[in-house]
Structure formats: C-alpha cells, structure tokens
Amino acid sequence: MKKFIIISAPSGAGKTSIVRSVLKKVPQLAFSISATTRKKRENEINGKDYFFLTLEEFKKKISEGAFLEWEEVYKDCFYGTLKSEVQRISNKGKTVIFDLDVVGGLKLKKKFIKQSLSIFIMPPSTDILTSRLKSRGTETKETLKMRVHIAKKEMLSKDKFDKVILNEDFSLACKKAKELITNFINLKK
Ligand code: 5GP
Numbered sequence: 001m002k003k004f005i006i007i008s009a010p011s012g013a014g015k016t017s018i019v020r021s022v023l024k025k026v027p028q029l030a031f032s033i034s035a036t037t038r039k040k041r042e043n044e045i046n047g048k049d050y051f052f053l054t055l056e057e058f059k060k061k062i063s064e065g066a067f068l069e070w071e072e073v074y075k076d077c078f079y080g081t082l083k084s085e086v087q088r089i090s091n092k093g094k095t096v097i098f099d100l101d102v103v104g105g106l107k108l109k110k111k112f113i114k115q116s117l118s119i120f121i122m123p124p125s126t127d128i129l130t131s132r133l134k135s136r137g138t139e140t141k142e143t144l145k146m147r148v149h150i151a152k153k154e155m156l157s158k159d160k161f162d163k164v165i166l167n168e169d170f171s172l173a174c175k176k177a178k179e180l181i182t183n184f185i186n187l188k189k
Pocket residue numbers: 008009010011034035038069070071073079080081082099100101102103104105
C-alpha cells in the first residue's frame with residue numbers, strides 16, 4: 001500500500017527545516033515539490049523547492065486536472081500538489097512527504113485516510129512565530145501581518161491532525177518527527 005506523510009504548520013513554525021532534516025535521515029522518503037505562483041525567494045531553486053509558475057500557467061494546470069489539491073493560501077498566491085509529482089515518487093517506490101497548508105493537509109488526509117500520517121508542527125507561541133518570520137527577512141510588513149493572521153487561524157485546527165509536534169527545541173522536534181514517520185512507514189498494513 002502506498003503511504004503518504006502530510007506535514008502542516010503555520011508559516012514560520014519551522015516546518016520546512018524539520019522536513020529537510022527528516023528527508024536526510026529517512027531514505028525511504030521523497031519530497032513532493034509543489035507548484036506555486038509565489039515569487040521565488042533568493043535562496044530557492046526552481047524545480048527543487050517549488051515549481052514557480054505564473055498565474056496563467058497555474059490556472060491552465062487547474063483546468064487540465066493536473067493537481068491532486070490546490071489552494072489560494074494567501075490572496076493571489078496559489079499553491080498546489082501535482083499528480084505527476086506523486087506519480088514520480090511512487091514510481092521510485094518511495095513514500096511521499098508533503099509540506100502543505102492546513103486546509104490542503106486536511107484535504108489530502110481525508111482523501112488518503114488509511115494511507116496517511118498527518119502531522120501538525122506547532123510553534124511555541126505566536127510571538128516566537130512572528131519573530132522567526134521577521135528574522136527570515138522574506139516578508140514585507142503587509143505579508144508578515146497576513147501570515148501571522150492566517151497562522152493564528154491555522155493553529156485552531158491542530159487537533160484534526162493525527163499527531164502534533166511542538167517545535168520548541170528544533171533537534172527534539174526533528175527526532176520526534178523521524179520517530180513517528182519511521183514507525184508509520186514500518187507499520188505492516
Ligand atoms: P511558503 O510561501 O512559506 O513556502 O508556503 C506558504 C504555505 O503554503 C505553507 O503553509 C506551505 O506548507 C503551503 N504549501 C506549500 N505547497 C503547498 C501545496 O502544494 N498545497 C497547499 N495546499 N499548500 C502548500
């Protein structure tokens with residue numbers, strides 16, 4: 001049976017760093033590269049971090065039915081999971097790990113209820129989340145405000161996930177994530 005790992009968290013909770021760490025330690029996993037219309041950040045690589053698309057290209061893919069799920073996570077900012085990514089990873093015999101917003105994460109969990117492990121990464125507090133987002137230096141005043149607002153809303157959904165990991169101590173959070181994921185992959189179902 002194909003298995004899926006769904007990781008969701010508010011922006012700035014440290015989800016991407018935890019996913020990267022787990023990917024290094026669990027060789028059975030492969031990351032599903034999402035498509036987005038968001039602007040590429042300086043340190044990001046097209047085709048590695050995301051497939052960066054124009055709004056037009058994204059909408060074309062929606063109409064072609066190319067997405068397993070997609071969301072307008074922020075106003076005018078679309079993100080989506082490509083069916084072709086899941087296929088590419090499954091063809092390699094690997095387990096797919098998704099990094100999704102809360103709505104997308106819960107959508108996929110519903111779709112693959114028995115096959116998936118969904119994990120919510122919880123920041124220690126809204127203040128810490130805000131200062132992490134600020135220190136990342138990727139947001140304007142407006143986008144920072146919007147991300148914090150959405151983060152607060154997303155945290156209310158944490159109990160809908162199979163597991164919650166508090167990211168207070170980064171290495172402990174990575175250890176916990178690795179443990180949960182390895183156990184789930186090794187479970188005979
Ligand atoms: P960021 O702009 O910080 O890379 O991502 C913003 C939000 O979009 C994060 O919560 C991230 O998990 C989410 N995201 C990334 N890819 C996808 C996707 O394919 N689908 C959905 N629904 N959300 C995504």
